[in-house]
Amino acid sequence: MIGHGVTDFYTVQDATPDADGLIELVLIPLPDLVIFPKMVTPLFIHRERDLQAISEAQDTQQTLLGVAQRQLNLDTPEPGELYTVGTEMAVGRLIHMPDGGASVLVQGRRRVDIVEFTQTSPCYRVKARPLSEPASDSREITALMRATVNLFQKCIQLNPQLPEEAYIYALNIEDPGWLADLIASTVSLRVRERQELLQAIDPVERLRRASNLLGRELEMLELEEHIQMQVRQEMDRSQREMFLREQMRVIQHELGEMDIFQQEISELRERIEAGDLPDEVQDKALKELGRLVMIPPMAPEVGVIHTYLNWLLDLPWQKTSEDNLDLDNAARVLDAEHYGLPKAKERILEHMAVRRLAPDKMRSPILCFVGPPGTGKTSLGKSIASALGREFVRVSLGGVRDEAEIRGHRRTYIGALPGRIIQTMRRAGTVNPVFMLDEIDKLGIDFRGDPAAALLEVLDPEQNFAYSDHYLDVNYDLSKVLFITTANYLDPIPPALLDRMEVIEFPGYIEEEKLSIARQFLIPRQLEQHGLSDQRIRFDDNAIRTICREYTYEAGVRNLEREIAKVCRKLARRVAEEKSILKRVTPQSLDKYLGPPQFIPPLAEEEDEIGVATGLAWTEAGGDIMAIEVSLMPGKGALTLTGQLGDVMQESAQAALSYTRSRARQLNIAPDEFDQLDIHVHLPEGAIPKDGPSAGITLATALISALTQRKVRRTVAMTGEITLRGRVLPVGGVREKILTAHRNGIATVLLPRRNGKDLQEIPKRTLRDMNIVFVAHMDEVLEQALLPVRHETHVSLPGSDGVSVAGKDDVSQKS
Ligand code: ADP
16 A cells, blocks of 8 residues: 555654664564555454554654565564564554454554564564665656556556556656565565565665566466456356347347247146146246247247247046936947947947946947948947047048057147147047047058057057147056947957957848938938928928938948938029929929939849859958859960959959869860860959959859850849858858849849858848848859759850850949
8 A cells, every 4th residue: 555644653763773774663473465665555363462562662653664474474483583684663543443453554654674583572673774775866767667657557457456546656656676575565566576675775786677477477468368358258258148039039029929829828828827737747837938039039939839839738638528328328328320220229239238237347449330321330439429528639641651640749849739649638628438440440550650550559448548649748648538439340450459349240231221211310410400490391202212322322321321411402592582492302303303323223134144143242342243254265275364453353263164174074164175175263343352252152153154055044143152162161241242133123142151151231121122142062052053054155166266255245234
């Protein structure tokens, strides 16, 4: 500290020298500082000895000698451990501190050199010689002083700890020694360096040293500044970002956007906390919300997180609709909406009964409704839901090839969404809907994974309480859902899936059933939908039958309903135009409403033919009849098959041929005929692929008819697999096949004997109209199907005139 105010000091007089020019002074050791003449500094005193020294000096109104210790941390330094040059100081008032120490202001007065110690206790006393400085004045000194002051100024600028007044003070100093002392006491130096400056008596020399030290200090300060600047730049960049962000926030706030964003966030928080989310899901939602708060409202993730949270919040997690397990009511609802379908209805009522008895133990069954289109699978599903009082939802799996469609995409994908199962659950709004998975037989598999595998998890009661959707990322409980799958065929359903389901067949309807469905359900519904309920319009039974027979060709009633709707539309238009209408819909009037008939029964052959046999097939639409044609031509024994036949059917044809060859003699066929003929088997209406072994006996019949030139009875249709020995094996789809035969006006159906039990499923009325003949061997088939006599228009076999045809070339087909 620099001071001039000396009024506070007790001692302002320097000690008076004795005859030898020595002065006697009390000495105080200075542990870590050096005091320079003219400088005012506070001293903090803790040592008893030092307090003694100060009081002694004060008592005698004397100056004090301050001498630096050679070692900083010595408590009671011996005389030898002190420097020999010190500073005579004036002492100010002693101020006692609460901690027992004291402080005192001292002002340096002049340099002295210790000559001897005269007292060591209770404090040191010494005899010392004041050191006088040689006078100096030259231009060089002025230049040195100016340069030093410049350096000093720079140091002060760089070091905020140095007081700025020190520079002004330095400017006004004219004595180089004094300037050196000022620098020595202000700039940060080591005690040893300061002491060296104190000992340098020649002021010019001292100033030069001080200037050097100042230069070194400046370098240090500049380096420090440089480092700080780098650090500051780093910090500045991040601070700048923060600053800009903050500004953006303020702007958004001003624009009201922030308020909206904040409001949305607090709304979301409320919904998350109030919703029925399970704990795990709630945690997840809050975590995501935490992320949302952190990012600026403009960031693209905001939308992503927002959508995700909405999905979590919109899904039903616990909301359950209460089941109505009143069996009478359920039976009433099911019957009121659907005709027939006893098996399916019974199964549902059974399920409900068990639920009533053991409400919690029961796992929901997974039902699979199998049958041709339009047989009421979907609409029964809806009725089941309404009977139980549950929501009904439905999702179609037709053409789903990608596992992600079922299970969703991970959220890292742009535009990711949950899979269809979760989407549908959101639509359901409760955790226990009746959930219909349509067209499970039309699932595809390709490189994007196997959707059936995902479905396995959905339909497995052991796993589906923790179903994982990729998007959702938290498990979802599907165990309370009543799943119903539908399919037209069982074959394409992966066995692992089929294994988990209880199959209920929805066979096609016969005409009488269709009639009842139309009268009870379809016609009233369509009349109502077309606003014709109060017009008293009546459909004649025969009109409905005609629609079934001539305008539709189906196992279900979907097209029937569509045709009825068409009639209603035409009638509604006339009513709207206020024209008169006929209140009765008769077979004759159908032409007017529906145009000319589209299907003309019977579809069976019109005449008995050679080489053409009628088979019964089972297709997606229910049953179908198909004519199998065989034509022979000169050749080398080749067998050609056309008409989109599957592998199994090709093998069937081979088997039929082998059987025929092996029985050639009994059938009156010359054995060598086979080597001279090419055989062409064709199934018309080739666009529909056909497969399965059940055409075996039909193929054999057509072949044998062609080879033996015996006509096939046109009223006979057949189905059955054939073995090489001619045994007839049972086949599937008997009900559909017989209903088709009936629809097509076929009188006699040849059925494998072991299919006898299947007739139970066929309405008696149908069976009454038909002649069902059971066959166990091909001989019986031929006996029933072929006319006994060989046809007269025998065309000579190969060898005679080069052209020979067996059977009729122009095989007439379904007209
Ligand atoms: P699927 O799902 O089997 O293809 P739908 O359930 O869509 O068939 O049925 C088609 C139409 O036929 C629906 O309007 C349905 O109400 C009606 N339907 C089918 N079977 C019956 C039935 N047994 N009783 C009453 N209506 C029926």
